Amino acid sequence: xxxxxxxxxxxxxxxxxxxxxxxxxxxxxxxxxxxxxxxxxxxxxxxxxxxxxxxxxxxxxxxxxxxxxxxxxxxxxxxxxxxxxxxxxxxxxxxxxxxxxxxxxxxxxxxxxxxxxxx
Amino acid sequence: xxxxxxxxxxxxxxxxxxxxxxxxxxxxxxxxxxxxxxxxxxxxxxxxxxxxxxxxxxxxxxxxxxxxxxxxxxxxxxxxxxxxxxxxxxxxxxxxxxxxxxxxxxxxxxxx
Numbered sequence: 014x015x016x017x018x019x020x021x022x023x024x025x026x027x028x029x030x031x032x033x034x035x036x037x038x039x040x041x042x043x044x045x046x047x048x049x050x051x052x053x054x055x056x057x058x059x060x061x062x063x064x065x066x067x068x069x070x071x072x073x074x075x076x077x078x079x080x081x082x083x084x085x086x087x088x089x090x091x092x093x094x095x096x097x098x099x100x101x102x103x104x105x106x107x108x109x110x111x112x113x114x115x116x117x118x119x120x121x122x123x124x125x126x127x128x129x130x131x132x
Numbered sequence: 133x134x135x136x137x138x139x140x141x142x143x144x145x146x147x148x149x150x151x152x153x154x155x156x157x158x159x160x161x162x163x164x165x166x167x168x169x170x171x172x173x174x175x176x177x178x179x180x181x182x183x184x185x186x187x188x189x190x191x192x193x194x195x196x197x198x199x200x201x202x203x204x205x206x207x208x209x210x211x212x213x214x215x216x217x218x219x220x221x222x223x224x225x226x227x228x229x230x231x232x233x234x235x236x237x238x239x240x241x242x243x244x
Contacts, residue, residue: 048232048233050235056221056237056238056240057235057237057238058223058225058235058238059235060232060233060234060235063232104175119165119177119180119188120165120177120233122174122175123174124174125174
């Protein structure tokens with residue numbers, strides 16, 4: 014079974030609008046972390062936001078927020094006030110089994126969602 | 133501004149040749165990961181090290197790939213002999229104490 018599922022191969026949003034990128038995950042481990050990365054056309058992988066399985070509140074980082082619904086095993090990324098520079102591939106990832114602060118643990122990545130922001 | 137560095141950024145080689153990719157993790161990061169990205173397979177974990185010791189290399193084809201970390205500032209990924217199906221972008225990442233993996237810029241490998 015896929016650990017991370019991103020069902021939207023592509024998404025389009027108009028500049029200044031908000032957009033939600035979907036991510037569902039599969040794990041039986043009670044301790045896990047969820048990550049979002051951005052990969053622009055230049056190819057680099059840029060860390061955006063992190064949510065721990067025990068975190069009580071949804072993570073936010075500037076215009077990025079993570080809509081964490083633990084019972085549904087979803088960790089959707091919300092980008093508010095989209096900008097042209099947000100056009101990129103977005104990857105959801107999960108680390109199992111270790112609490113925040115540990116340096117062990119591989120990441121499982123989804124296949125990504127290509128976001129296009131149009132003027 | 134601490135970054136993961138990778139060399140070379142681009143490599144074109146002929147089938148059968150040896151390829152060595154290098155990664156310098158962020159100073160103080162003790163866990164280093166190697167990933168491969170292709171259109172067909174997406175991002176795949178090849179191997180990772182903690183404190184220079186290999187933790188998991190199950191994602192790596194053992195017959196031709198090898199990964200080492202000769203010291204805390206250098207990780208290497210070697211392919212010998214290379215094949216066209218190895219063409220991909222190879223990323224190195226290192227981990228901070230807050231669990232975000234910081235990625236290098238990648239090595240784009242083309243095997244003809």
